[in-house]
Every structure is written in structure tokens, then in C-alpha cells.
Amino acid sequence: MLDLKFIREHPDVVRSAIEVKRVELDLDELLRVDAELVALRQRQEALLADRNANAKLVPKASPDEKAALIHKGKDLGEQIKANEPAIRAHEDHLKVLLLQVPQIPDDRAPIGTSDEENVELRRHGELPTFGFQPKDHVQLLEMHGWADFERVAKVSGSRSYLLKGDAARLELAVLMYALDFLADRGFTPLSTTALVRPETLVATGHFPGGEDQVYKLEGEELMLAGTAEVPINSLYAGEILSGDDLPLTFAGFSGAFRSEAGSAGRDVRGLMRVHEFKKVEQYVLCKEEDAWGWFDAMLENAEMMLRALGLPYRVLANCTGDMGRGKVYMNDVECWVPSEGKYRETHSCSYLGDWQARRTGLRYRDADGKVKFAHTLNNTGLAVPRVLVPLLEVHQQADGRIFVPEALRPYLRGREYLG
Numbered sequence: 001m002l003d004l005k006f007i008r009e010h011p012d013v014v015r016s017a018i019e020v021k022r023v024e025l026d027l028d029e030l031l032r033v034d035a036e037l038v039a040l041r042q043r044q045e046a047l048l049a050d051r052n053a054n055a056k057l058v059p060k061a062s063p064d065e066k067a068a069l070i071h072k073g074k075d076l077g078e079q080i081k082a083n084e085p086a087i088r089a090h091e092d093h094l095k096v097l098l099l100q101v102p103q104i105p106d107d108r109a110p111i112g113t114s115d116e117e118n119v120e121l122r123r124h125g126e127l128p129t130f131g132f133q134p135k136d137h138v139q140l141l142e143m144h145g146w147a148d149f150e151r152v153a154k155v156s157g158s159r160s161y162l163l164k165g166d167a168a169r170l171e172l173a174v175l176m177y178a179l180d181f182l183a184d185r186g187f188t189p190l191s192t193t194a195l196v197r198p199e200t201l202v203a204t205g206h207f208p209g210g211e212d213q214v215y216k217l218e219g220e221e222l223m224l225a226g227t228a229e230v231p232i233n234s235l236y237a238g239e240i241l242s243g244d245d246l247p248l249t250f251a252g253f254s255g256a257f258r259s260e261a262g263s264a265g266r267d268v269r270g271l272m273r274v275h276e277f278k279k280v281e282q283y284v285l286c287k288e289e290d291a292w293g294w295f296d297a298m299l300e301n302a303e304m305m306l307r308a309l310g311l312p313y314r315v316l317a318n319c320t321g322d323m324g325r326g327k328v329y330m331n332d333v334e335c336w337v338p339s340e341g342k343y344r345e346t347h348s349c350s351y352l353g354d355w356q357a358r359r360t361g362l363r364y365r366d367a368d369g370k371v372k373f374a375h376t377l378n379n380t381g382l383a384v385p386r387v388l389v390p391l392l393e394v395h396q397q398a399d400g401r402i403f404v405p406e407a408l409r410p411y412l413r414g415r416e417y418l419g
């Protein structure tokens with residue numbers, strides 16, 4: 001959500017954001033509803049003032065004047081009452097429209113319509129060369145008996161997965177590594193829910209617009225979040241925090257559920273794109289002046305973890321058409337997947353300004369007592385099973401064993417190889 005005052009004073013800036021982010025919104029309709037609501041409220045205030053002034057005259061009035069004043073007071077009261085439905089309807093309509101207004105993208109964001117126009121910023125890590133025919137991650141899992149896609153499909157349908165033995169341990173090792181790595185950098189570890197109320201999805205900006213991505217429980221006011229960003233972002237909803245309590249930084253572990261509506265046919269094999277996965281999420285709630293520093297810190301956290309895991313990666317600046325409605329700026333991190341011969345997304349680092357905080361009611365009182373909206377940011381820590389795809393493929397040996405990066409060995413009883 002943007003400040004209505006900003007929208008009124010900078011309609012062209014907002015119009016441009018609507019255009020470059022390809023958002024369906026008629027800003028003129030919003031401005032019209034807003035202007036009508038201002039006029040309705042002004043008329044209502046005038047009527048209320050008249051009624052109050054009129055009421056003050058009654059006690060001092062002569063008997064015959066009194067009757068006329070009381071009649072006038074009743075008439076004013078009826079006019080006031082008659083205006084209320086229109087005022088409420090305009091307020092509701094304006095709220096719906098305001099929730100659709102996109103955040104203004106940073107000047108550094110490339111202008112573009114789809115992920116093809118994301119701009120590579122940097123790469124890191126030599127691409128692996130194999131003295132043997134490398135296998136893809138599904139072949140590696142199956143040769144070790146580490147997965148059972150057929151059986152789990154009987155249980156859970158398509159885009160499901162199950163890991164066995166060392167692969168199950170590897171998944172948990174990656175999550176624990178991410179949680180410890182971030183905790184060592186001051187992020188508070190959280191093990192949190194995925195079951196959330198709908199308003200938490202409006203608060204992050206997933207709704208309106210992303211309803212088809214989210215599983216809803218039949219007959220319940222609960223849904224399954226696709227990322228721990230959702231529950232974490234609403235933990236302090238509606239509160240006014242002390243500036244001294246900021247920044248709040250969380251490493252949030254949770255299950256993550258996604259319908260993947262619209263992804264038919266993409267990544268249907270293996271671990272890349274599943275309905276239920278697990279992720280350690282980086283989330284920061286801070287003051288405006290600290291926000292860009294946290295964006296850089298969270299991106300660096302992801303890069304340092306990938307370097308420790310020995311995964312070649314690249315960082316992209318997401319274009320305006322790919323970053324989503326609420327973002328000021330966004331960088332994806334993609335890891336090299338040998339079997340595909342290309343980099344695939346494993347992280348998304350986003351800065352949302354106060355756009356989420358306005359929707360969520362996240363405010364703080366700063367040093368001079370002024371109440372301000374917080375700024376929020378998030379980035380993937382490590383998400384499994386997707387990051388296991390590059391991890392297994394890049395570290396596979398000729399005999400199919402998987403080399404275990406130093407960073408993960410403490411979580412795998414010191415093992416140097418799996419399989």
C-alpha cells in the first residue's frame with residue numbers, strides 16, 4: 001500500500017509504476033473515488049457542525065422558536081444518517097483499490113515485462129567439469145534409493161517428493177546449516193507456522209492477486225502459506241514498536257505450500273518445483289535509513305552460504321515486470337544446474353519499503369517520538385528440496401557418491417561423502 005497523500009501528489013509516478021509493473025489498476029477510478037469521498041466527508045462535517053450549532057440554540061430559544069429548531073435538528077440528523085451508506089461504500093471501494101497500487105520501483109530496477117529481461121549483475125564460481133557422464137539429480141537419487149517418486153505420487157499426487165536415508169539427512173542438514181549460519185549473524189531462529197489467516201496474505205501483498213497460488217482449507221478461515229515471510233510479517237501486526245527494538249531480524253523455518261497454478265509442464269520431474277517444501281527464510285523489519293544495508297546483508301548471507309556449499313551461482317536484478325507489485329528492488333540468485341546447462345533460481349531477495357508495513361500496520365516510535373511505518377525486507381536463506389538439485393549434481397563423483405561440502409559435515413556426523 002502507498003500513502004494516499006503520495007498518490008494524490010504524485011499520480012504520474014504511480015501511473016508509471018502501474019505501467020512498468022504491468023498491474024491491472026485504473027488510477028483515475030481510484031482518484032475519482034477518493035475525491036468523491038473527500039467531498040462526502042466535507043458535506044457530512046458541515047451537517048454535523050450545523051446540527052451541533054443548532055442544538056446549542058435550543059436551550060436559549062423562546063418556546064415557538066424551540067419547535068422550529070428541534071425540527072431542523074431532526075432534519076439535519078436524517079440527512080447525516082442518509083449520507084452514511086455512501087461514505088462507507090466509498091471507503092470500502094477506496095480500500096480495495098489502494099491494496100492494488102504497486103510500490104514504486106527503484107531506479108536501479110531494469111524496466112522489463114518478464115524474467116527474460118532480468119539483468120545479470122555478477123557470477124561466482126567455476127562451472128564444474130566432469131571426467132565422466134554426469135547424472136541428473138533424479139538419476140542420482142534413484143541410483144542410491146534416496147527417493148521414491150512413484151510411491152509418494154500414489155500418496156500425494158504430482159509435484160510431491162520423498163527423500164530416504166542420506167538424502168533425508170542431507171535435506172535437514174541444509175536447513176540446520178542455514179538456521180545456524182543466520183543465527184550466528186544475529187538473526188533470531190524461528191520455527192513457525194504455515195497455517196495462516198487470509199489477512200496475513202493481504203498484509204504481505206500476496207493477496208489480492210495471488211489467490212490461485214495458495215491452498216485454502218475447506219470450511220476454515222485458514223490457508224497454507226507459500227513462505228515463512230507470511231506468518232513472520234504479521235507477528236507484530238497492528239503494534240507500535242519502539243525504535244530501540246529495531247531491527248527485528250528472523251531466520252524463519254517453516255513448511256511452504258504452493259499450488260504452482262500456471263506452471264503446468266514446467267519442472268515436472270524431481271525436486272525443482274513441488275507443492276510442499278521447506279525453507280529457512282531471512283526476514284528483516286527495520287527503520288527506513290537501515291533498509292538498503294539489510295538488503296545487501298541478506299543478499300551477502302545467501303551468497304556466502306552458496307559459496308560454502310561450493311555452488312556456482314549468479315545474481316540478477318529483477319526487471320519491473322518480474323518483481324511483483326510490492327517490491328522496490330529485487331535480486332534473484334540462481335545456482336548452476338549441470339544437467340540443464342543453466343542457472344536456476346534458488347533465492348529471491350526483496351526490499352518492499354513501507355508498502356508491506358502499511359498493509360500490516362507495522363509501526364515504530366523513533367527517537368523524537370514520531371510514529372513511522374517500518375520498512376520490511378526478505379530473502380531466501382536456503383530452500384529445500386530445490387537447492388539439493390545443484391548440490392547433488394555439482395558434487396557428484398564418478399561412482400555416484402556425493403561429496404559433502406565442509407560446511408555441512410557437522411550436520412552429517414562428519415561424513416565426507418554420501419552414498
Ligand SMILES: Nc1ncnc2c1ncn2[C@@H]1O[C@H](COS(=O)(=O)NC(=O)[C@@H](N)CO)[C@@H](O)[C@H]1O
Pocket residue numbers: 226227228229258260271272273274275277279281282345346347348349378379380381383384385386387
Ligand atoms: N514450488 C516450489 N518448489 C520448490 N522450491 C520452491 C518452490 N517455489 C519456491 N521455491 C523456493 O523458494 C525460494 C523463494 O521463493 S520465492 O517465491 O522466490 N520468494 C519468497 O518466497 C521470499 N519469501 C523469499 O524467500 C525460491 O527461490 C525457491 O528456491
